[in-house]
Amino acid sequence: MKKEPFVSFEQLKEIVKEYPTPFHLYDEKGIRENAKAVKEAFAWNPGFREYFAVKATPNPFILNILKEYDCGCDCASLTELMLADSQGFDGAHIMFSSNDTPAEEFVFADQIGAIINLDDFTHIEFLENAIGRIPETISCRYNPGGVFQMSNGIMDNPGDAKYGFTTEQLFEGFRLLKEKGAKYFGIHAFLASNTVTNEYYPKLARQLFELAVRLQRETGCHIKFINLSGGVGVAYTPEQEPNDIRAIGEGVRRAYEEVLEPAGMGDIAIYTEMGRFMLAPYGCLVTTAIHEKHTHKEYIGVDACAVNLMRPAMYGAYHHITVMGKDNNVCDHKYDVTGSLCENNDKFAVDRMLPKIDMGDLLVIHDAGAHGFSMGYNYNGKLKSAEVLLREDGSTRLIRRAETPKDYFATFDCFDILKDMKNL
Ligand SMILES: *Cc1c(COP(=O)(O)O)cnc(C)c1O
Numbered sequence: 001m002k003k004e005p006f007v008s009f010e011q012l013k014e015i016v017k018e019y020p021t022p023f024h025l026y027d028e029k030g031i032r033e034n035a036k037a038v039k040e041a042f043a044w045n046p047g048f049r050e051y052f053a054v055k056a057t058p059n060p061f062i063l064n065i066l067k068e069y070d071c072g073c074d075c076a077s078l079t080e081l082m083l084a085d086s087q088g089f090d091g092a093h094i095m096f097s098s099n100d101t102p103a104e105e106f107v108f109a110d111q112i113g114a115i116i117n118l119d120d121f122t123h124i125e126f127l128e129n130a131i132g133r134i135p136e137t138i139s140c141r142y143n144p145g146g147v148f149q150m151s152n153g154i155m156d157n158p159g160d161a162k163y164g165f166t167t168e169q170l171f172e173g174f175r176l177l178k179e180k181g182a183k184y185f186g187i188h189a190f191l192a193s194n195t196v197t198n199e200y201y202p203k204l205a206r207q208l209f210e211l212a213v214r215l216q217r218e219t220g221c222h223i224k225f226i227n228l229s230g231g232v233g234v235a236y237t238p239e240q241e242p243n244d245i246r247a248i249g250e251g252v253r254r255a256y257e258e259v260l261e262p263a264g265m266g267d268i269a270i271y272t273e274m275g276r277f278m279l280a281p282y283g284c285l286v287t288t289a290i291h292e293k294h295t296h297k298e299y300i301g302v303d304a305c306a307v308n309l310m311r312p313a314m315y316g317a318y319h320h321i322t323v324m325g326k327d328n329n330v331c332d333h334k335y336d337v338t339g340s341l342c343e344n345n346d347k348f349a350v351d352r353m354l355p356k357i358d359m360g361d362l363l364v365i366h367d368a369g370a371h372g373f374s375m376g377y378n379y380n381g382k383l384k385s386a387e388v389l390l391r392e393d394g395s396t397r398l399i400r401r402a403e404t405p406k407d408y409f410a411t412f413d414c415f416d417i418l419k420d421m422k423n424l
Contacts, residue, residue, distance in 0.1 A: 001235070001238055001241070001242070002238060003238050003320045003322070003366055004322075004327075005284060005322050005324070005364040005366065006027040006029075006030055006282070006284070006390070007025060007027070007284070007364070007390060009324045009325045009327075009362075011390075011394065012286065012324055012362055012364070013362075015286075015388070015390075015396055016286070016288075016362065018396065019386055019388050019396070019398065020402075021286050021287050021288045021303050021304070021362070022285060022286060022287040022288075022302070022303050022304035022308050022385045023285075023286055023385045023386040023387065023388050023402070024283055024284070024285055024286075024308070024368060024369075024372060024373045024385060024386070024387045024388065025283065025284055025285075025286050025388050025389075025390055025396075026057075026062065026279075026282055026283045026369055026387065026388070026389050026390065026399070027282040027283070027369075027390055028065060028389055028390060028391050028392050029390075029392045030281065030282035031062070031065055031066070031278070031279065031282045032065065032068075032069075032392070034245075034277075034278065034281075034282065035050075035065070035066055035068075035069040035071065035278065036069060037245050037246070038050055038069075038245055038272075038274070038277075038278070039069050039070065040246070040249075041245045041246045041248060041249030041250075042249045042252070042270060042272075044249070044253050045253070045256070045269065045270045046269075047225065047267075047268070047269025047270065048269060048270050048271070048272075049070065049071070049072055049093075049269065049271050049272075050066075050069075050071045050072070050271075050272045050273075050274060050278070051071065051072040051073055051074040051093070051094075051095040051227075051271060051272070051273045052066050052071045052072070052073055052074060052273075052274070052275065052278055052279075053074045053230050053273050053274065053275030053276075053278075054073050054074060054075050054076075054080045054083060054084060054275075055076060055080065055275060055371075055374055056275025056276060056278070056279055056280075056369075056370035056371055056374060057275070057279045057283065057369060057370055057372075057373070057374055058079075058080060058083055058374050059373075059387055059399055059400060060083060060086070060087050061389060061397075061399040062279065062389075062399070063083070063084070063087050063089075064087060066278065067087070067088075067089065067093075071093075071278075072084075072089060072092070072093035072094060072095060073089050073093065073094050073095070074095045074097050074229075074230075074273040074275075075094060075095070075096055075097070075098070075109075075114070076096070076097055076098040076099070077098065077105065078102075078104070078105045078108055081094065081096065081105070081108055081109055081112065081114060082108075084114075085112045090113065091112055091113020091114050091115070092113070092115070094109075094112065094113075094114035094115065095114065095115050095117060095139075095227070095271070095273060096109040096114040096115065096116050096117060097117040097119075097141070097188060097227075097229070097273060098117075098119065099119035099120070099141075099162065099163055100119070101119065101123065101126075103126070103129070103130040104130075106126075106127050106130040106131055107130055107131055110130075110131045110135065115137055115138075115139060115186065116135060116138060116139065117139040117140070117141055117186065117188050117227070118138065118139065118140050118141065118165075118173070119141050119163055119164060119165075120164075120165065120169075121165055121169040121172065121173050124173060124176055124177060124180070128180060133180075133181065134177055134180040134181050134182050135182065136181070136182060136183045136184060137182070137183070137184040137185075137186070137224065138177055138182045138184075138185060138186070139185065139186030139187065139188050139225070139227060140164075140165055140170055140173050140174070140177075140185075140186070140187065140188065141163055141164040141165060141188045141189065141190075142164050142165055142167075142170055142187055142188065142189040142208070142211065143158050143161060143163055143164025143165065143166065143189070143191075144158060144166075144167060144189075144191070144207070145158055145159040145166065146158065146159050147159065148191040148192045148204075150192075150195070150197055150199045150200060150203060151199060152197050152199070154192070154195060154196075154197060155192070156191060156192035156193060156195075158191045158192075163190065164189065167211075170187075170211075170215070171215065171218060171219060174215055174219045174221045175219050175221075177221075178219065178220070178221050182221075183222065184222055184224040185215075185221045185222060185223045185224060186223070186224060186225045186226065186227055186271070187208055187211065187212055187215070187223065187225075187226050187227065188226075188227040188229055189204060189207075189208055189227075189228070189229060190229035190230055190231055190273075191204055191231070192204075192231050193230075193231050193233075194231070194233035194234070194276060195231055195232060195233045195243075196233040196234070196235055196240050196241070196242075196243060197233075197243070198243055198244055198247040198248050198251060199251070200231060200232065200248075201228050201232060201248045201251065201252050201272075202248065202251025202252050202254065202255055204228055204231075205226070205228060205251075205252045205255045205256070205270075206255040206258075206259060208226050208228070209226065209255055209256065209259035209260050209265075210259055212226060212260065212265065212268065213259065213260070213263045213265065216263075216265065223265065223268060224268065224269065225268060225269040225270070225271050226268055226269075226270055226271070227271040227272070227273060228252070228270065228271070228272050228273075229272070229273045230272075230273050230274050230275050230276065230277075231274075232245075232248065232272075232274050232276070232277040233276060233277070234276055234277060234280045234281050234367060236280075236317065236318050236319060236320065236366075236367050237318050237320065238320065242281075243277065245277070252270060256268075256270070275370050275371065276370045276371065278370070279369040279370040280367045280368070280369045280370035280371070280372075281366075281367055281369060282369045283367075283368050283369020283370065283372055283373075284364045284365055284366050284367070284368050284369070285304055285308055285309050285364075285365040285368040285372060285385075286362060286363070286364055286365075287302040287303050287304035287308075287362075287363050287365065288302060288303050288360060288361070288362055288363070289301070289302055289357050289358070289359055289360065289361045289363060290302060290303050290359065291359070292357070292359065297336055298333065298334060298335050298336070299335065299336050299337075299338055300335050300336070300337045300338070300357050301338050301339075301340065302337060302338070302339060302348070302363060303340075304339055304348075304365070304385070305338075305339025305340050305341045305346050305380075305382055306339050306341055306343065306345070306346045306379075307339075307341070307376050307377050307378060307379060307380075307382040307383075307384065308339075308372075308373070308376060308384070308385050309348070309365060309368050309372050309373075309375075309376075310375040310376065310377070311371060311372070311375070312347060312348050312349070313343070313345040313346055313347070314375075319348060319349070319365050319366055319367055319368065320365075320366040320367065321337060321348065321349055321352065321354065321363055321364070321365055321366070322363070322364045322366065323354055323355050323357055323361055323362075323363055324361065324362040324363070324364060325361070325362075326355040326356075326357075326361070327355075329355035329356070330355065331353040331354050331355055332353070332355070332356070333353070333354055333355065333356050333357070334351055334352070334353055334354075335349065335351075335352055335354055335357065336349065336350050336351065336352075337349040337352060337354075337363070340380075340382075341379060341380050341382065342380055343379070348365055373385065373387055373400075378408060381408060383402060383403035383404065383405070383407070383408060384402065384403045385402050385403075386398060386400055386401055386402040387399045387400040405423070405424060406424050409421070409424065
């Protein structure tokens with residue numbers, strides 16, 4: 001399927017007059033339509049809630065849009081909890097799915113009433129020591145080990161993942177938590193990442209539902225929710241077929257009706273913690289071609305680099321690129337599209353066939369709305385870009401300013417060592 005930017009060339013030419021490149025641009029219309037589709041796909045389950053994985057796009061303006069669709073926040077750190085709390089999400093709308101958790105983060109999560117999802121059997125005692133009791137509502141993360149395989153050959157490797165309780169530990173953990181006063185239980189699992197198939201959630205759900213039936217029977221614990229977590233993917237390449245959230249919701253419903261309802265457990269709420277599926281396609285990185293270099297290969301240097309979008313450098317991930325205004329030109333040039341870091345993996349594309357690029361051309365790097373800006377870092381003293389929201393009426397709003405050198409040096413402000421620095 002042809003991948004089109006959500007912003008037109010004409011619109012973008014106006015936008016860059018106001019905001020210098022590089023910046024991340026988000027599509028409010030797309031975010032809203034998708035959030036609504038997610039809610040509708042699971043509307044058959046009265047307790048359903050999507051807890052947006054804040055790490056994907058930790059921006060308060062984005063969280064507030066999702067909040068209108070009753071989304072909660074899935075947090076994994078103190079600052080993510082602070083962000084969710086500050087935007088008025090109450091405890092029932094905050095899931096604390098962390099791992100290797102510091103005691104003070106459990107304390108804060110408990111103070112704001114967040115639902116705590118434990119990553120390990122030993123965290124039961126750790127949590128009890130940290131907050132002085134076990135909360136009435138508690139969740140445990142499950143890891144069955146082995147491999148998780150789907151019929152299209154896609155698989156992931158939970159057996160290699162650091163997360164979660166083993167099956168035996170989960171049964172033991174539920175018993176122990178009940179003994180210590182827990183009343184309402186949740187089961188959480190994240191067994192495959194970026195799955196571009198409608199089969200993942202239904203298959204995971206069936207496995208967790210069967211486990212829930214056994215757990216409730218054998219431990220007597222009242223299971224209140226099952227959290228399918230994240231892992232629903234997006235079509236980064238034009239060849240991939242995007243997931244159909246309606247089909248995914250229906251697949252989960254079938255498993256629910258076949259496993260939970262006959263067991264008398266038809267009151268369980270389904271939770272999700274999607275990040276990528278909620279935001280990735282609705283954000284892009286806008287950058288300008290500033291150099292061309294003809295050596296052993298053909299290079300286009302842009303004004304963004306891996307600190308603005310790390311996935312290509314870190315995972316070799318494919319991100320589609322549109323050269324704005326040249327969408328109908330033939331892709332007869334083979335380029336490496338590079339950033340400026342002193343790291344040879346700082347390339348947004350390698351050997352990519354694109355239309356001829358001229359200096360000053362605007363490039364849109366697609367599907368950067370999740371795990372894009374948020375994975376940014378400051379290597380080589382590079383500064384993080386702005387985030388801009390493209391609103392439904394076509395106007396724009398700055399939703400995070402770009403970093404300045406002053407931000408970069410701010411952590412020396414308690415010393416006087418930089419007092420003679422110019423231009424700050
Ligand atoms: C990263 C993460 C998510 C979101 O994953 P996506 O692939 O973005 O959907 C959800 N839950 C937990 C615990 C995570 O670590």
